[in-house]
Amino acid sequence: xxxxxxxxxxxxxxxxxxxxxxxxxxxxxxxxxxxxxxxxxxxxxxxxxxxxxxxxxxxxxxxxxxxxxxxxxxxxxxxxxxxxxxxxxxxxxxxxxxxxxxxxxxxxxxxxxxxxxxxxxxxxxxxxxxxxxxxxxxxxxxxxxxxxxxxxxxxxxxxxxxxxxxxxxxxxxxxxxxxxxxxxxxxxxxxxxxxxxxxxxxxxxxxxxxxxxxxxxxxxxxxxxxxxxxxxxxxxxxxxxxxxxxxxxxxxxxxxxxxxxxxxxxxxxxxxxxxxxxxxxxxxxxxxxxxxxxxxxxxxxxxxxxxxxxxxxxxxxxxxxxxxxxxxxxxxxxxxxxxxxxxxxxxxxxxxxxxxxxxx
Ligand SMILES: *Cc1c(COP(=O)(O)O)cnc(C)c1O
Numbered sequence: 526x527x528x529x530x531x532x533x534x535x536x537x538x539x540x541x542x543x544x545x546x547x548x549x550x551x552x553x554x555x556x557x558x559x560x561x562x563x564x565x566x567x568x569x570x571x572x573x574x575x576x577x578x579x580x581x582x583x584x585x586x587x588x589x590x591x592x593x594x595x596x597x598x599x600x601x602x603x604x605x606x607x608x609x610x611x612x613x614x615x616x617x618x619x620x621x622x623x624x625x626x627x628x629x630x631x632x633x634x635x636x637x638x639x640x641x642x643x644x645x646x647x648x649x650x651x652x653x654x655x656x657x658x659x660x661x662x663x664x665x666x667x668x669x670x671x672x673x674x675x676x677x678x679x680x681x682x683x684x685x686x687x688x689x690x691x692x693x694x695x696x697x698x699x700x701x702x703x704x705x706x707x708x709x710x711x712x713x714x715x716x717x718x719x720x721x722x723x724x725x726x727x728x729x730x731x732x733x734x735x736x737x738x739x740x741x742x743x744x745x746x747x748x749x750x751x752x753x754x755x756x757x758x759x760x761x762x763x764x765x766x767x768x769x770x771x772x773x774x775x776x777x778x779x780x781x782x783x784x785x786x787x788x789x790x791x792x793x794x795x796x797x798x799x800x801x802x803x804x805x806x807x808x809x810x811x812x813x814x815x816x817x818x819x820x821x822x823x824x825x826x827x828x829x830x831x832x833x834x835x836x837x838x839x840x841x842x843x844x845x846x847x848x849x850x851x852x853x854x855x856x857x858x859x860x861x862x863x864x865x866x867x868x869x870x871x872x873x874x875x876x877x878x879x880x881x882x883x884x885x
């Protein structure tokens with residue numbers, strides 16, 4: 526068996542040790558004679574798996590006791606509707622920050638449910654920089670402020686946390702949760718689709734401050750109501766048990782690696798190496814301003830787009846996979862989530878330098 530270096534934006538690379546463990550216990554989980562996939566979600570075995578996953582996530586992020594951790598379906602995109610249904614009462618308004626494709630999708634969806642004010646937009650910087658908070662025009666009476674901490678497609682990441690006073694701050698952390706240390710208490714709600722930095726697709730994790738629960742509009746479907754999810758330990762209906770289990774293995778793996786602080790150190794080194802390789806050459810280019818560059822998703826262009834095909838073909842030959850940029854942006858993109866090793870980034874940089882020598 527040979528495993529490639531996978532730079533996919535999502536579903537993304539998973540730690541090999543986690544896949545190995547899942548394989549070892551696929552047919553017979555811990556001597557019980559059945560697979561996790563075949564267990565009742567109400568069984569002692571599965572409720573144990575679920576509780577342990579939650580506890581490990583709580584430990585990793587030091588989640589305070591007054592926050593619920595919810596494991597739901599529908600991906601991050603469903604949250605774009607769920608958030609206004611739960612927090613935006615009829616006639617109320619919410620502030621949204623536009624920094625790219627994902628935040629624009631969240632704005633589009635929320636606009637179906639209420640008054641959405643775009644308090645700041647990176648558009649004026651061609652989405653290559655994030656407007657500072659002094660440029661934001663927040664409403665006085667917003668129900669919440671929403672932003673995406675990392676724009677997975679544009680490669681634009683906040684390196685600061687917005688200050689919103691008493692107004693709850695809600696963040697889409699789909700592509701950078703668990704990559705850097707973070708102070709959960711600054712947020713009303715944090716959510717993340719699992720398939721970037723947590724586990725397999727089919728699962729979205731939300732961390733919600735308790736006092737925000739119970740205010741969903743009457744028309745909110747039961748399945749989309751956070752209070753219902755919280756009251757039922759995320760098991761109002763059958764949850765995506767295998768994704769939950771596998772995410773739990775990833776949380777355990779993260780703890781073994783030294784937790785989020787250790788991942789932050791590794792991720793810092795990985796992105797430094799890659800951006801340095803890009804900046805040191807006139808053959809590759811990344812247009813994002815230095816303090817807004819994503820540590821997780823690094824888009825870059827070749828000086829001559831006609832070489833893109835050859836670059837990707839050569840990369841594939843070397844086992845460097847999924848480097849093609851998003852169809853809306855073109856060029857290349859290397860997603861270097863927690864499960865992508867420094868070794869993988871070194872191999873990519875070596876290939877980039879070799880390719881440049883041949884073609885510059
Ligand atoms: C991938 C992604 C989403 C969408 O996630 P789905 O789980 O596919 O709905 C939303 N926001 C960000 C920042 C993402 O990276």
